[in-house]
Amino acid sequence: MKKLENKKVIGLFIALCWLAYFASYFTRINYAAVITEVVRDLGITKAAAALATTGMSITYGAGQLISGLLGDRIRPRVLILGGLLAAAICNILMPLMPSVTGMVIVWCCNGFAHAMLWPPLVRIMAENLNDADYRRACVAVSVASSVATILIYFFIPLWITISRWQSMFFFCAAVGIISALIWWFGTGKIGADTPAVSAQPKVPAEAQGAPAVNHHLPLLLIPVMLGIVLQGILRDGITTWMPAYISEVFHLDTAISILTAVVLPIFSIICYHASAAVHRKLGNELLSASLFFGIGCLSAAILLPFYNGNAILAALLMALITGCMHGVNLMLIGNLPMYFSSYGRISTVSGMLNSCTYIGSAVSTYGFAVLSERFGWSFTIGSWIVVAGIGTALCSICIGAWKKFSARART
Secondary structure (H helix, E strand, O other), X not given: OOOOOOHHHHHHHHHHHXXXXXXXXXOOOHHHHHHHHHHHHHOOOHHHHHHHHHHHHHHHHHHHHHHHHHHOOOOHHHHHHHHHHHHHHHHHHHHHOOOHHHHHHHHHHXXXXXXXXXXXXXXXXXXXXXXXXXXXXXXXXXXXXXXXXXXXXXXXXXXXXXXXXXXXXXXXXXXXXXXXXXXXXXXXXXXXXXXOOOOOOOOOHHHXXXXXXXXXXXXXXXXXXXHHHHHXXXXXXXXXXXXXXXXXHHOOOHHHHHHHOOHHHHHHHHHHHHHHHHHHHHOOHHHHHHHHHHHHHHHHHHHHHHOOOOHHHHHHHHHHHHHHHHHHHHHHHHHHHHHHHHHOOHHHHHHHHHHHHHHHHHXXXXXXXXXXXXXXXXXXXXXXXXXXXXXXXXXXXOHHHHHHHHHHHOO
């Protein structure tokens, strides 16, 4: 497929991708943002409230595998439209549920709806943009998730002071529907689309003569996938439970505790651009990821002895940890699938890798609730050090093998 060449058209296409992913986050993380208020208002435990986000993470992760396969066979533009509209419907239904069980079911459906977005989005970007513009688009789309998070965490504290948390879901649904329509008509106008079925895979010439590399590729992807699980544990677990941590440890009001979480996506935006700059210097996604895992491990180690001493310091260190995990995410989930474009499997690989994030998310959203309730926050923070340390080791052992594979995939 011919790449987009006009700079204005490329800019508009990236903006439309940005909007689609922004709307995805806006209709996905809103429940996590009010989870502390849900616990207080409904009089349920943190673990019970976390079942909805845990269930969504499971369906989102499982749906990534299905979406990845579909994204290489169905027009991505259609899948993205369907995913946004389905997510909006789930947001409309969420506050209408009469029980926690109903909320869990709806939010699980929401997870599957959102799974229809990322793999086809990666494919449509890769097939419409050259390598440099694709990397730029990945950073922009990743930043969209942080911007949505900032707005949600600014918006929710104000909302729950003037209205009930249930009504917030209707507003988010409206954002999703409007964004879906803009995506559909905007991409249609500039002709940014891909065929229903990927072109016949073209294995790079060097790869054809290097069966050993292809034979050992699964062994290379296994530690990468485990690393992605670990960054999902830290990224989503800390993001979900930071308001509860601030409220419980420093005894701040719920609205103020939620507002402190705004610092997380601010650091994430910085780390997205920092990780892109690091990658331009190092030229190796696994080397960059190991560096960011290492910084996250160090940050958690510094936080441990000061976890209940100063709210601002704790919030900044937690923001740095999650920001580093967003950098890992950009390297391993944003950049890696591009190397499989020549094989005609970019959406499949993207879905497979992204599903690993939400295995980690499902584990941490429920697991951190249980750890903090049974053993306290100091023990929970100690687990972050271990997770980040293992992530550093897993990425480090793959640096050399990935360098060889990526060099062949570019030819």
